[in-house]
Amino acid sequence: MLKRGAKIGIIGGGQLGRMLALAAYNLGFKTEIFEPQNNCPASLVSNTHICADYDDINSLTEFAQNCDIVTFEFENIPIKAARIIEENANLYPNSKSLELTQDRLVEKNFIKTCNLECAPFFEINSLEDLQSAITKAGTPCILKTRRMGYDGKGQFVIKTPDDAQKAWDEIGQNPAIIEGFVKFDFETSIILTRAIDGQIVFYPNSQNIHENGILRTCIVPAPLNEKQIAKAQEIGAKIANELNYVGTLAVELFVGDEIVVNEIAPRVHNSGHWTIEGTATSQFINHIRAICGLPLGNTEICAPKIEMQNLLGDEILSIPELLKSPNTYPHDYGKNEIKAGRKMGHVTRLIK
Amino acid sequence: MLKRGAKIGIIGGGQLGRMLALAAYNLGFKTEIFEPQNNCPASLVSNTHICADYDDINSLTEFAQNCDIVTFEFENIPIKAARIIEENANLYPNSKSLELTQDRLVEKNFIKTCNLECAPFFEINSLEDLQSAITKAGTPCILKTRRMGYDGKGQFVIKTPDDAQKAWDEIGQNPAIIEGFVKFDFETSIILTRAIDGQIVFYPNSQNIHENGILRTCIVPAPLNEKQIAKAQEIGAKIANELNYVGTLAVELFVGDEIVVNEIAPRVHNSGHWTIEGTATSQFINHIRAICGLPLGNTEICAPKIEMQNLLGDEILSIPELLKSPNTYPHDYGKNEIKAGRKMGHVTRLIK
Numbered sequence: 001m002l003k004r005g006a007k008i009g010i011i012g013g014g015q016l017g018r019m020l021a022l023a024a025y026n027l028g029f030k031t032e033i034f035e036p037q038n039n040c041p042a043s044l045v046s047n048t049h050i051c052a053d054y055d056d057i058n059s060l061t062e063f064a065q066n067c068d069i070v071t072f073e074f075e076n077i078p079i080k081a082a083r084i085i086e087e088n089a090n091l092y093p094n095s096k097s098l099e100l101t102q103d104r105l106v107e108k109n110f111i112k113t114c115n116l117e118c119a120p121f122f123e124i125n126s127l128e129d130l131q132s133a134i135t136k137a138g139t140p141c142i143l144k145t146r147r148m149g150y151d152g153k154g155q156f157v158i159k160t161p162d163d164a165q166k167a168w169d170e171i172g173q174n175p176a177i178i179e180g181f182v183k184f185d186f187e188t189s190i191i192l193t194r195a196i197d198g199q200i201v202f203y204p205n206s207q208n209i210h211e212n213g214i215l216r217t218c219i220v221p222a223p224l225n226e227k228q229i230a231k232a233q234e235i236g237a238k239i240a241n242e243l244n245y246v247g248t249l250a251v252e253l254f255v256g257d258e259i260v261v262n263e264i265a266p267r268v269h270n271s272g273h274w275t276i277e278g279t280a281t282s283q284f285i286n287h288i289r290a291i292c293g294l295p296l297g298n299t300e301i302c303a304p305k306i307e308m309q310n311l312l313g314d315e316i317l318s319i320p321e322l323l324k325s326p327n328t329y330p331h332d333y334g335k336n337e338i339k340a341g342r343k344m345g346h347v348t349r350l351i352k
Numbered sequence: 353m354l355k356r357g358a359k360i361g362i363i364g365g366g367q368l369g370r371m372l373a374l375a376a377y378n379l380g381f382k383t384e385i386f387e388p389q390n391n392c393p394a395s396l397v398s399n400t401h402i403c404a405d406y407d408d409i410n411s412l413t414e415f416a417q418n419c420d421i422v423t424f425e426f427e428n429i430p431i432k433a434a435r436i437i438e439e440n441a442n443l444y445p446n447s448k449s450l451e452l453t454q455d456r457l458v459e460k461n462f463i464k465t466c467n468l469e470c471a472p473f474f475e476i477n478s479l480e481d482l483q484s485a486i487t488k489a490g491t492p493c494i495l496k497t498r499r500m501g502y503d504g505k506g507q508f509v510i511k512t513p514d515d516a517q518k519a520w521d522e523i524g525q526n527p528a529i530i531e532g533f534v535k536f537d538f539e540t541s542i543i544l545t546r547a548i549d550g551q552i553v554f555y556p557n558s559q560n561i562h563e564n565g566i567l568r569t570c571i572v573p574a575p576l577n578e579k580q581i582a583k584a585q586e587i588g589a590k591i592a593n594e595l596n597y598v599g600t601l602a603v604e605l606f607v608g609d610e611i612v613v614n615e616i617a618p619r620v621h622n623s624g625h626w627t628i629e630g631t632a633t634s635q636f637i638n639h640i641r642a643i644c645g646l647p648l649g650n651t652e653i654c655a656p657k658i659e660m661q662n663l664l665g666d667e668i669l670s671i672p673e674l675l676k677s678p679n680t681y682p683h684d685y686g687k688n689e690i691k692a693g694r695k696m697g698h699v700t701r702l703i704k
Contacts (some may be wrong), residue, residue: 001672005686025374025397027671028684028697045377047396207507280679280702289675298678302654319379320353323641327632327648332380334357345380350632 001293002068007032008288009067009089010042011081013049015333015343016073016268017042019276023284029292034063041333042073054081059321064088071247071291076087076148091151092196092246092291097266100243104146111175111261114238118261119254120180127168130178134161137180143167148177151343152213184254188222189264189271190236193296195249200240201286201296202233203279206308208252208271214341215270219308220278224255231259239264248272248287274308274348275299277329303327303350316344327352353645354420359384360640361419361441362394363433366400367685367695368425368620369394371628375636381644386415393685403568406433406506416440423599423643427454428500430675444548444598444643451619452595456498456529463613466590469608470613472532479520482530486513489532495519498527503695504565505597536606539614540574541623542588545600545638545648552592553638554585555631558660560604560623566693567622570657572630576607583611600624602638626660626700627651631679654681655702668696679704 002008008024010017013035021031021042031046036053043049048066052059054077064070064085071092072082079102082095100110104121111118124132124143136143139161147153156167158178187210191203211331224232232253240249243266250269252262272283281289281297289296294297311318311330319330330347338344354360360376362369373383373394383398388405395401400418404411406429416422416437423444424434431454434447452462456473463470474485475497486493497506508519510530539562543547543555558570562663576584584605592601595618602621604614624635633641633649641648663670663682668690671682682699690696 004668005688022377024373025370025686026681026683028686030396032458044382044399045397053622188656199645275379294672295675297675297680300678316356319356320646323649324650329378331378334377334380334382 002029004028005030006068006292007022008195008292009034009063009068009070010046011035011070011072011077011085012074013037013040013042014073015041018045018333019273019284019331020071020073020268020287021046023282023288026285026293027288027294029288032063034060039336041335044268044334054078055190057084057317060084061088068121069291070233071265071287072098076150092244093249093266097243097245101264101266102147104144104149105175107264108177110242111239111264114242116235116261117258119182122178124176124178127164127199129165130168130176131161133178134158134164137178142181143171143176143181144179145171146177155213182254182256182260184256184260186223186255187252188224188232188255189250189252189269191248191250191269191275191283192233192236193283193290195290195296196242196246197272198241199296200237201299202236203272203275203283203299203341204301205229205232206271206274207279210282212341212346214312214343215310217310218274218306218308219272220274220301220308222255228255228259232297235259235261247290248283268281270310270343273331273346274306275320277348277350278302278306303352305351306348307351308346308348311345311347313340313342313344314338319345319347322347325349354381356380357382358420358644359399359418360644361386361415361422362398363387363422363424363428363429363437365389365392366425367393370397371625371636371683372423372620372639372684373398373427375634375640378637378638379644379646381640384391384415384419386412391688393687396686399431404431406430409436412436413440421643424450425619428502429454436701445595445618446598449595450599453616453618454499456496456501457527458498459616460529462594463591463616466570466594468587468590468613469610471534471545474530476528476530479516482520482528483513485530486510486516489530492533494531494533494584495523495528496531498529504562507565512697520674531581534606534612534614536607536608536612538575538607539604540576540584540607541602541621542584543600543602543603543621543624543627543635544585544588545635545642545674546592546597547642547648548645550593551648552589553651554588554623555627555635555651556653557581558582558626559621564693566664566695567662567664570623570626570658570660571652572626572660574607580607580611587611587613599642602636620697622662622698625683626658627681627699629700629702630658655704657698657703659703660698662695663697663699665692665694665696666690671697671699674699677701
């Protein structure tokens, strides 16, 4: 259990790191960010910021030695960097969680070893692989780079076999997978926090609505029946236990006749931002409590219906207007540059 | 209305400043603290900290010029310093609120000009004044320094006229007042936020229980009937309007056959910490919204019953134990040194 005033290191300086740092302050902890970019959302609130690259071994070592514990807010940390951190500090979740989720092919294979359902998938290393996979998967199907994709980037929806060359070029001919199309009614996620001793708390599920590959809206509760909720929790627990996971974990799911795993995020997740005002203990606070060896908080919902919307691009300028409505909680991540489609903030509404 | 990413200056670096800074970060603002002490609760979370004394004109000027707006978290700022700030930035609340509340005699006279009830009081400049006042006020009565007292410091309860010399020496023979004893059933406070345009929102009242002059426990709701609540709100509004106040204001009240004003605090207040988890918009967030020219948030209560307890001295070490209970929200202010009776944190429980 971490002592009073301990320093929590967070790898990655985006809004997830920012909200983790703010959660850490409630309990009197200090925060240090490791992030190559300056003036990022998290470093705008953290005590200190090591502004260095992920191949800077000295800085990584210094960071890990400065901190009493280390966590991360994004999964595309080079494994070599994560291992250097682990040599010098406790890293929660561990580097195995990163290894198994930062490569889509490795992730899909891991899901299969857990005896869970995911989209049919094929390994793609060449145009020939791609053409063959399209035949097996059928169309439409999705070409995704194995590494570094997020928020719809590094993906190409293939509508006919003629799209193959264009798709292959579009993703830079990088190692990839083809995912077969999964028929579903809606998308949800299972968010949970797992403690060092293995205890798990689950969050209520949200219905997650995407546009152009980016999460747009969450509606809580999701239209799941009890059996489906139990299944979603079973999936989350299975993955968390297999990883010996510590902290908050999110698994994105397709809901149709079956519940099918889409992606695993070994971190706090956009589809859980509503938990800040919407549940008894947010995903961020429980993540901090878990990695610090403190008891987990309960996760009951605070209103019968809750909505979260991302504020993209210049939607961030609508905050003064949003604040006119009751039970409305806009968040601004402090990003200087407004770009179309960029996640600038979010707003949660409790409908009481 | 303050622009995105603006910098809010907070004079004073204690836990109230810390919680104001954390509130400011939700909306993407930056924070700078002006505080003579280093490593204080607020500077442990703020972006920057000007560590200088209140007579350091250059530092005060630099601070005010750095910030887009300035507020404060404690009222004993030398008026000269407040005026220097006001020459260089918008100060909310204004320096008049400081002037009228940092001297107990001035404050009592102000309360009378508002046609409000307060304890009978007498100006004390000498032992002779004191002896005469004790005769008029009766015993018990309380000797309080006019300036710089808080949390029971700079006070002496006079039980018999023989206490006069000891009391006078105990408070360092400083300019003082005698307050006559007020018979009351319990103590409460009225906390409100007033916007730049004069709109006011009120918070539910807490019953405030003190020990040794320090607030120990708040119980919400306070056992006030509707008429008493209306009276308390009338008192708060009267004072806020007279001061043309902007921000969160707290007025401590004695509740008996009448409601009598005890003290005015031109700032967020210990008896309002429970509002963080206990109402729709905390006293801290509404203070930030008010001074930034943003709409005020609603203040409905989130549970039928709420308790707040201060964590004094080594009680702060009980946080891991407290976290085992549901709907329990401990806060640690990050103060390094544990001293008996020192406000180290607080814990709020929502009883659902």
